[in-house]
Amino acid sequence: MLNHDILIVGGGLTGLRAAVGLCDRFNVGLISKVYPTRSHSIAAQGGLNAALTNNPDSRDDSWEKHTFDTIKGSDFLADQDAVEIMCKEAIKIVYEMEHWGCPFSRFPDGTIAQRPFGGAGYPRTCYSSDITGHVLLNTLYERAVAKGVKIYPEWFVTGLCIEEGRCHGVVVLDLARGELIPVRAGVTFFGTGGYGRVYQHSTNALINTGSGIGMAYTAGAPLKDMEFVQFHPTSLIGTNILMTEACRGEGGFLFNNQGERFMQRYVPTAMELAPRDIVSRCIQTEINEGRGFDHPLGRYIQLDLRHLGEKKILERLPGIRNICIDFIGIDPVLEPIPIMPCQHYSMGGIDVNERCVSEVRGFYAGGECSCVSVHGANRLGGNSLLETIVFGKLAAQAIGEDLAGGVPQADEKPILRLKDEVEKKIRRLTEPGRERPYRIHAELGAVMNEKVGIFRTRQELEQALETLIGLKERYRDVGVSSPARHMNYELTNALELEYMLEVSHTIILGALLREESRGAHFRTDFKTRNDGDWLKHTIARRGTDGAPVISFKNVVITRYQPVERKY
Amino acid sequence: MIRESAYTFKILRYDAKEPGSGARFSTYRIRVIPGLTVLSVLIRIRDEIDGTLAFRSSCRSAVCGSCAMVINGKIDLACRTQVAAFDTDTIILEPLPNFEVIRDLVVDMTPFWEMYEKIQPYLIRKSPDPEKEIPQSEEDRKRIDQFVNCILCACCYGACPVLAKEPGYLGPAAAAKLERFALDSRDERSAATLEIVNNEKGVWGCDTLFRCIDACPKDVRPTDAVVGLRKSLVKNRFRKMFGKANHEA
Ligand SMILES: Cc1cc2nc3c(=O)[nH]c(=O)nc-3n(C[C@H](O)[C@H](O)[C@H](O)COP(=O)(O)OP(=O)(O)OC[C@H]3O[C@@H](n4cnc5c(N)ncnc54)[C@H](O)[C@@H]3O)c2cc1C
Ligand code: SF4
Ligand code: SF4
Ligand code: FES
Numbered sequence: 021m022l023n024h025d026i027l028i029v030g031g032g033l034t035g036l037r038a039a040v041g042l043c044d045r046f047n048v049g050l051i052s053k054v055y056p057t058r059s060h061s062i063a064a065q066g067g068l069n070a071a072l073t074n075n076p077d078s079r080d081d082s083w084e085k086h087t088f089d090t091i092k093g094s095d096f097l098a099d100q101d102a103v104e105i106m107c108k109e110a111i112k113i114v115y116e117m118e119h120w121g122c123p124f125s126r127f128p129d130g131t132i133a134q135r136p137f138g139g140a141g142y143p144r145t146c147y148s149s150d151i152t153g154h155v156l157l158n159t160l161y162e163r164a165v166a167k168g169v170k171i172y173p174e175w176f177v178t179g180l181c182i183e184e185g186r187c188h189g190v191v192v193l194d195l196a197r198g199e200l201i202p203v204r205a206g207v208t209f210f211g212t213g214g215y216g217r218v219y220q221h222s223t224n225a226l227i228n229t230g231s232g233i234g235m236a237y238t239a240g241a242p243l244k245d246m247e248f249v250q251f252h253p254t255s256l257i258g259t260n261i262l263m264t265e266a267c268r269g270e271g272g273f274l275f276n277n278q279g280e281r282f283m284q285r286y287v288p289t290a291m292e293l294a295p296r297d298i299v300s301r302c303i304q305t306e307i308n309e310g311r312g313f314d315h316p317l318g319r320y321i322q323l324d325l326r327h328l329g330e331k332k333i334l335e336r337l338p339g340i341r342n343i344c345i346d347f348i349g350i351d352p353v354l355e356p357i358p359i360m361p362c363q364h365y366s367m368g369g370i371d372v373n374e375r376c377v378s379e380v381r382g383f384y385a386g387g388e389c390s391c392v393s394v395h396g397a398n399r400l401g402g403n404s405l406l407e408t409i410v411f412g413k414l415a416a417q418a419i420g421e422d423l424a425g426g427v428p429q430a431d432e433k434p435i436l437r438l439k440d441e442v443e444k445k446i447r448r449l450t451e452p453g454r455e456r457p458y459r460i461h462a463e464l465g466a467v468m469n470e471k472v473g474i475f476r477t478r479q480e481l482e483q484a485l486e487t488l489i490g491l492k493e494r495y496r497d498v499g500v501s502s503p504a505r506h507m508n509y510e511l512t513n514a515l516e517l518e519y520m521l522e523v524s525h526t527i528i529l530g531a532l533l534r535e536e537s538r539g540a541h542f543r544t545d546f547k548t549r550n551d552g553d554w555l556k557h558t559i560a561r562r563g564t565d566g567a568p569v570i571s572f573k574n575v576v577i578t579r580y581q582p583v584e585r586k587y
Numbered sequence: 588m589i590r591e592s593a594y595t596f597k598i599l600r601y602d603a604k605e606p607g608s609g610a611r612f613s614t615y616r617i618r619v620i621p622g623l624t625v626l627s628v629l630i631r632i633r634d635e636i637d638g639t640l641a642f643r644s645s646c647r648s649a650v651c652g653s654c655a656m657v658i659n660g661k662i663d664l665a666c667r668t669q670v671a672a673f674d675t676d677t678i679i680l681e682p683l684p685n686f687e688v689i690r691d692l693v694v695d696m697t698p699f700w701e702m703y704e705k706i707q708p709y710l711i712r713k714s715p716d717p718e719k720e721i722p723q724s725e726e727d728r729k730r731i732d733q734f735v736n737c738i739l740c741a742c743c744y745g746a747c748p749v750l751a752k753e754p755g756y757l758g759p760a761a762a763a764k765l766e767r768f769a770l771d772s773r774d775e776r777s778a779a780t781l782e783i784v785n786n787e788k789g790v791w792g793c794d795t796l797f798r799c800i801d802a803c804p805k806d807v808r809p810t811d812a813v814v815g816l817r818k819s820l821v822k823n824r825f826r827k828m829f830g831k832a833n834h835e836a
Binding site: 055123154196349510 | 620630638643649667703716723736
């Protein structure tokens with residue numbers, strides 16, 4: 021049986037940063053279902069926030085102000101101690117990434133360039149053109165190569181082994197060989213990313229199924245704040261490829277079909293740079309009230325960059341321009357971009373504290389699959405890349421401290437039992453015929469989109485719940501076309517689908533219970549924030565009947581008393 | 588309204604686990620709206636027609652480098668190629684050349700990554716790190732721009748005629764990565780670290796016929812890297828000959 025002191029699942033920014041922090045002292049293995057540089061982190065465009073004060077307009081910025089903006093942006097649901105830690109660390113990790121070779125864009129004085137982003141009082145988003153995720157992920161992968169981290173690419177984790185409150189390791193399907201491999205580990209860390217693909221329209225990579233979150237949950241680790249789903253205001257119609265917030269940070273405008281810069285009616289102070297939850301609701305309202313444009317791919321609003329001029333667009337947003345030309349045949353230098361809001365980010369996730377420690381002994385999580393919580397009810401742009409690297413680093417420190425007295429020996433027996441279970445599951449899935457996985461996936465995506473979207477109501481959420489329970493029922497009859505196990509993507513999709521259904525169940529139930537509107541969670545039947553009843557995190561555990569059981573946890577408030585969130 | 592048109596997809600199938608069955612084309616007819624990408628049609632074929640079809644994908648937006656293949660004779664990313672981009676309604680898909688096939692359009696990328704690792708693809712510093720950032724001028728940052736853009740998709744590797752004959756050859760992507768660091772104003776690698784490519788399997792093996800440049804979906808020019816590395820190597824040799832020992836490349 022393969023054995024590591026520490027097993028890291030996820031080759032995105034979070035997983036790589038954790039591995040780099042631990043590999044000198046421990047026997048570390050890093051597993052990823054794709055080559056690490058294919059992870060979703062590669063796609064991040066806009067940048068990451070740190071109060072470096074490099075921008076002439078940000079000389080009196082500070083990590084304290086970054087902390088406040090983040091807490092206000094979270095609609096006061098973030099844990100304030102954790103936000104403080106993140107914003108303080110931000111400055112250190114940006115310099116560290118730079119020292120490791122990250123090619124940030126530069127100001128004329130040779131310092132790291134910073135641009136404005138939504139919901140921030142100062143321009144503090146550090147970037148590299150519009151490929152910030154690409155340069156960060158490459159830099160961390162390069163560091164991992166330099167340090168000789170043991171990486172298992174195209175290994176797909178099929179199950180997490182938790183017995184009696186302790187984590188023992190995972191069971192993996194080696195995609196190239198098609199073999200099931202049990203892996204034993206003293207500590208298992210998940211940096212498995214978000215669940216965007218449970219929604220039909222999402223900016224996320226196709227691999228962002230949230231299977232890690234679902235796996236942890238089914239194995240017994242609780243999830244937190246799952247009802248908080250971020251919808252990004254500007255995705256390209258059709259493919260839903262992201263048009264980064266930097267488009268607006270650099271000065272882009274939003275127009276409805278009356279030629280009106282409609283944000284002035286909603287948030288005249290911040291205009292296009294109001295936080296994402298607010299801008300998304302404004303756009304959706306414009307579309308719902310008939311002020312959108314019609315297109316066979318859907319109704320849209322215009323994102324207009326033309327007034328920025330060709331030079332600025334080519335310098336600051338070249339990738340955006342290429343995407344528009346390649347994917348919709350529009351050159352933003354000459355024409356406005358047709359955009360719509362869609363699912364973008366998972367605020368909720370595996371319940372961990374500011375050390376990335378979960379409730380399960382030996383199991384840690386960080387990055388988008390986790391919920392510390394530093395984003396609360398709404399994440400600010402540029403805070404997620406930050407979270408991945410900061411908490412990848414802090415998780416490594418915490419694990420190092422926790423293992424200072426020696427690495428616990430994980431038990432083989434529970435892992436072998438899990439392997440047998442997975443073996444049975446795969447055999448059942450590869451029996452011929454019956455329900456095809458893609459149909460269930462498509463119906464799940466549609467119902468999440470229509471009924472668990474930007475605007476929510478009790479009635480629609482109840483309908484969504486009913487549909488979901490029906491889909492779970494039908495999942496029992498899913499079968500794939502071929503029993504081959506190597507590079508059988510239909511099989512891995514079917515395995516992930518089980519976890520997608522579980523994740524969706526927790527989102528819907530959380531949204532149904534939370535009878536208030538806070539950040540990204542907007543109930544048209546409870547339109548205001550209700551701190552008296554709902555200033556608390558929801559915790560979802562899998563009940564014995566398979567449905568989530570929800571309990572609550574207090575929000576950590578240190579310096580900033582909740583006030584109305586106005587921009 | 589956008590109307591659907593019928594397309595014929597011919598896809599080369601092979602399974603390294605069943606070499607006996609050999610390679611063969613499967614043909615799929617499918618109605619799609621133009622404007623759809625080759626990748627989205629592949630997904631529909633796997634979902635709706637043939638669940639056994641194997642291909643890689645992740646970002647679907649030409650940034651992750653997963654989906655390089657041969658599309659009607661041209662190497663490109665499936666996710667950024669529109670089905671309507673060709674003068675024909677038949678689209679032929681084959682796996683990336685210069686690699687062993689694992690299954691269908693999925694090739695074994697191991698040699699590509701091995702070469703990547705060999706050239707020390709990371710910033711090497713000798714000076715202590717400053718408290719803040721290592722300063723870099725906008726100009727110096729621009730010099731590495733095209734090489735920074737590489738998404739490690741291996742389109743160039745599949746197109747390289749030298750690799751077709753000499754599998755041990757450095758290849759365009761690794762050359763581009765090495766030059767990305769050699770050109771970085773912050774990098775302090777010694778002249779000796781370039782020696783690894785100072786041979787016929789390295790930069791001197793390149794025919795400089797630019798196939799890699801044509802194939803690159805990200806406008807990287809690996810041949811520029813090859814030429815740049817050759818110049819540095821020649822310069823280093825002269826330095827050595829005239830006794831001006833200099834460790835900085
Ligand atoms: C288009 C886009 C643009 C963005 N831009 C920004 C931005 O400008 N600024 C910002 O702050 N944030 C941005 N974000 C958010 C940010 O990119 C992500 O939150 C972050 O990259 C997540 O990193 P991660 O390490 O947690 O996960 P990921 O990068 O998603 O990595 C997950 C890893 O887990 C592995 N994995 C998952 N499941 C399994 C399994 N079952 N078995 C084995 N391996 C598995 C995957 O292979 C992968 O390596 C953007 C997001 C999107 C969608
Ligand atoms: S120019 Fe050199 S590296 Fe590029 S394809 Fe030709 S031989 Fe290969
Ligand atoms: S140089 Fe271009 S073709 Fe080659 S791996 Fe990089 S991006 Fe792909
Ligand atoms: S799917 Fe990422 S490059 Fe094509």
